[in-house]
Amino acid sequence: MDGRGEREWRGPRSWAVVPFAESDRLNSCSSRRLRGGLARTVLPRFEHQQSRVLGTLLVPRKAERRTLWTHRLGTTLGKTSPSAGTRPKPVLSTGNRCPLQPLLLGLLFVLVFFGYGFLSSRRPMPGGVGVRPSVAVGDPDGRPVVALSRMLYPQPKALTPSRSDVLVLTPWLAPIVWEGTFSPEILDEQFRLQNVTVGLTVFAVKKYVAFLQLFLETAEQHFMVGHRVTYYVFTDRPADVPRVPLREGRRLAVLAVRSHARWQDVSMHRMETISRFSEQRFRHEVDYLVCVDVDMKFRDHVGVEILSPLFGTLHPGFYRADRQAFTYERRPQSQAYIPPDEGDFYYLGGFFGGSVAEVQRLTSACHQAMVLDKANGIEAVWHDESHLNKYLLYHKPTKVLSPEYLWDQQLLGWPSVMKKLRFVAVPKNHKEMRSP
Amino acid sequence: MGSERREEVLIKGSRISGTGTRGSSSCRQTQDEVGEEQPLRKQPQGRYRQHRYASLYLMTLDLCVYSDDSWEEAARVPGITLTFHYCYWNPKSQHLKSLLAGTGAAVRESHTKHLQPDALTPSRRDVLVLTPWLAPIVWEGTFDIDLLNAQFKLQNATVGLTVFAVKNYMSFLELFLRSAEKYFMAGHRVNYYIFTDQPELVPRLPLHSGRRVIVLRTQSHERWQDISMQRMGAISQGARQRFLQEVDYLVCADVDIEFRDHVGVEILSSLFGTIHPDFTAVSRYSFSNERRPESQAYIPEDEGDFYYIGAFFGGSVPEVYRLTEACHQAIMIDKANHLEAIWQEESHLNKYLLYHKPTKLLSPEYMCDNDLLKDMQHQKKLGLSNIVRRIRIFALLKNKEVKSGNASQKVQSTDGQ
Numbered sequence: 001m002d003g004r005g006e007r008e009w010r011g012p013r014s015w016a017v018v019p020f021a022e023s024d025r026l027n028s029c030s031s032r033r034l035r036g037g038l039a040r041t042v043l044p045r046f047e048h049q050q051s052r053v054l055g056t057l058l059v060p061r062k063a064e065r066r067t068l069w070t071h072r073l074g075t076t077l078g079k080t081s082p083s084a085g086t087r088p089k090p091v092l093s094t095g096n097r098c099p100l101q102p103l104l105l106g107l108l109f110v111l112v113f114f115g116y117g118f119l120s121s122r123r124p125m126p127g128g129v130g131v132r133p134s135v136a137v138g139d140p141d142g143r144p145v146v147a148l149s150r151m152l153y154p155q156p157k158a159l160t161p162s163r164s165d166v167l168v169l170t171p172w173l174a175p176i177v178w179e180g181t182f183s184p185e186i187l188d189e190q191f192r193l194q195n196v197t198v199g200l201t202v203f204a205v206k207k208y209v210a211f212l213q214l215f216l217e218t219a220e221q222h223f224m225v226g227h228r229v230t231y232y233v234f235t236d237r238p239a240d241v242p243r244v245p246l247r248e249g250r251r252l253a254v255l256a257v258r259s260h261a262r263w264q265d266v267s268m269h270r271m272e273t274i275s276r277f278s279e280q281r282f283r284h285e286v287d288y289l290v291c292v293d294v295d296m297k298f299r300d301h302v303g304v305e306i307l308s309p310l311f312g313t314l315h316p317g318f319y320r321a322d323r324q325a326f327t328y329e330r331r332p333q334s335q336a337y338i339p340p341d342e343g344d345f346y347y348l349g350g351f352f353g354g355s356v357a358e359v360q361r362l363t364s365a366c367h368q369a370m371v372l373d374k375a376n377g378i379e380a381v382w383h384d385e386s387h388l389n390k391y392l393l394y395h396k397p398t399k400v401l402s403p404e405y406l407w408d409q410q411l412l413g414w415p416s417v418m419k420k421l422r423f424v425a426v427p428k429n430h431k432e433m434r435s436p
Numbered sequence: 437m438g439s440e441r442r443e444e445v446l447i448k449g450s451r452i453s454g455t456g457t458r459g460s461s462s463c464r465q466t467q468d469e470v471g472e473e474q475p476l477r478k479q480p481q482g483r484y485r486q487h488r489y490a491s492l493y494l495m496t497l498d499l500c501v502y503s504d505d506s507w508e509e510a511a512r513v514p515g516i517t518l519t520f521h522y523c524y525w526n527p528k529s530q531h532l533k534s535l536l537a538g539t540g541a542a543v544r545e546s547h548t549k550h551l552q553p554d555a556l557t558p559s560r561r562d563v564l565v566l567t568p569w570l571a572p573i574v575w576e577g578t579f580d581i582d583l584l585n586a587q588f589k590l591q592n593a594t595v596g597l598t599v600f601a602v603k604n605y606m607s608f609l610e611l612f613l614r615s616a617e618k619y620f621m622a623g624h625r626v627n628y629y630i631f632t633d634q635p636e637l638v639p640r641l642p643l644h645s646g647r648r649v650i651v652l653r654t655q656s657h658e659r660w661q662d663i664s665m666q667r668m669g670a671i672s673q674g675a676r677q678r679f680l681q682e683v684d685y686l687v688c689a690d691v692d693i694e695f696r697d698h699v700g701v702e703i704l705s706s707l708f709g710t711i712h713p714d715f716t717a718v719s720r721y722s723f724s725n726e727r728r729p730e731s732q733a734y735i736p737e738d739e740g741d742f743y744y745i746g747a748f749f750g751g752s753v754p755e756v757y758r759l760t761e762a763c764h765q766a767i768m769i770d771k772a773n774h775l776e777a778i779w780q781e782e783s784h785l786n787k788y789l790l791y792h793k794p795t796k797l798l799s800p801e802y803m804c805d806n807d808l809l810k811d812m813q814h815q816k817k818l819g820l821s822n823i824v825r826r827i828r829i830f831a832l833l834k835n836k837e838v839k840s841g842n843a844s845q846k847v848q849s850t851d852g853q
Contacts, residue, residue, distance in 0.1 A: 145707050145755055145792045155720045156741055158564050158573070158711060158799075159823065167555050168566045171580035172587065173702065173796075175570045176555070183568035190569065190793070305570060319555040344553055396587065399570070402555075417556065 146193040153183060165417055170344065170400055178402040179419035182305045188226060191304040197228040198307070199286035201274055202294045204233060205259045205266050209240040211294045211426060216244040216252070218298035222422070227304060230286055234273060267349070268370055268384045275363035282356050289359040292423070293350035296406070300422040308399035310354035310362065312347035312392045316403035316412055321346070329386040334378050335369035336386035338393060347392050349385030351406045351423070362391050550580055563799070563823050567741065573797040576825040579702045585623065588701040594625040595704070596683035598671055599691045601632045602656045602663050608691045608832065610639045615695035617643060619828070624701065627683050631670055665767050665781045672760035680753050687750035690831070697828040705796035707751035707759065709789045713800035713808040715743035726783040731775050732766035733783035735790060744789050745803050746782030747831060759788050800824055805831040
């Protein structure tokens, strides 16, 4: 195992047969083994005439299926056949009937038959081609286990729960992060040894730039202290971004985005922007992405205990509620629809994150869902939050953050179950802020 | 448990392959089969059905078109249709299955009925379920196996189970395999890697589908301690040579155990160890760690999280490789210094897991022994509830040196309840 191999290892590999059309994900796939391998030889590109035969044998991607369908329909009915004759020619036939053709085709058949069988028993590869589920089972952190040095701390007691008043483990064995469940020292050490860089994205559009000063100042005090951080501030007013002194190892990048007339659109376009920038930029610069609302301030430690391939945060207004009371989107016409008998938690749109790859998948899926909704003339009841909840219901997060990680003290007070309020809402005048 | 779990996602492949009609020679027949398809637990979404029927329609089209042509082309038809059927209906075809299920495959089918988790109610009030480094400790009541199985199925992963049956320990193998067939990763793909010096004595047991036995020859030693310690080297070598290509997860177990209850995908993680049942409630000062600083396995008395048992550990193949290689190197260095750790490779395992925190821990449910059983019976008599609610794996021999000469008698499953 050379160093490179170790660095690329993200946990148990998952299935990815390379389809015969190239996918973006291949480029980000850390292992390039299948490229140029048997799959590509046997499954040539879809456009090629010969390959259309194989295209019918193996299910093409959704977009291309329509082409296949219409083309074959056309060919059969003799409408668009390239070598149009008096009767419809099957796609199979080429111009000249050479005697070797049956032999070649037989050989192709054998290759495909056995090649596919061979491939399906092949070990799955990392960085799957979009068909991979979110994360491996029971893999709280897809990174290699690092070697710690000697540390002194109290012994964990197997017969004493860390918290007796709350749930600290989801039914799919993802930790729910409450105060008292984790040791910051051990976790800090683990993440420092991996030299992780955390990206924090925040959108300060129009009047919301006013929140940046307090947000950034408190983040400097409480967010990932001791680790490398890059703040990504998306704004339409770059000149209004305050200059906050940053500690060592931390930097700020101001990224220009367009604003929208409606605040709902501003909120929803965050998904598209994050997804686009993840692909272009974040995956080269940071290991983890944390995506938060800007009208907040940090009050207490928010550290590496939150980092995981995919995490969501419990909405402070719904952690006590029944699933029927969750404000999921309830209209079946919407992509964000969740039936009343489904749902684990109600997650916040204002604090989610994970590894760059997973965040990209999430934001991309939400964005596409929102586009579909728009095309159907519907807008989910809580906009991007509804779509986020839909995604996290079917792609279970590998960590869940307790409401300590996003709280509104004005509205909800300070119940005894909250040992710390880490990231709290800044009082604001909604009407004023959301006006143009 | 879970052995009846089929691929619940929308391909009917499992049913067809079960009846051996995979690759039917006429698409018309397949159409009929689809026509009488029973709805699965949840109706496939509109677009899934579209895909399947679209492709079947295409095949019919093929047939109609080709049958008009000369015999040369007609002869190609069964071949193509056969291939299509094979590729399409192949239940191992995860790619297709996922495509049908949509990008970002869903776990929808097992969703509807599972209970909502309650954020204000702990799953267990009597035990620790999360380590300070946020690794889950797997106890009964902490997990929903249906959810985990559904997630695992999407990965289409294979689990390898390594076991060493050397010299007189061969006699444990049959019970081990038979109980593993019943309880270990039921419904998933498993490779049993049996390291033995007597390959001809490996029992041939009937296996469920998706499971196979691979027998690997290994050398035996005079002393049982050497046999025990050489396992680390053998596993690391096996990982390097073949496990990496063949399986995704490795579980390394002692042979003198019996599976008595569900042991499934809830244990799988990058790196997991099992809490030794005798040390669950013991202070770290009393752990039986190696205490001589000269040994590579030395752990000072003020360090230590849990005492892990050497009989059941595992993780992803690269992590298990790292662990076993590190332990093997440490054992070699100790040997060169004429040292042997107090509990052989278990001491080295504990050293490794102290400084490379496991990402999951298994509770003593996953390795019980007679002492624990007696404790539990005693608790029961006193009307107290037990922290160990299920006995999943039972260690048949307490201390190896007691039985080192004498394991030739037939081992029977003891029913300690």
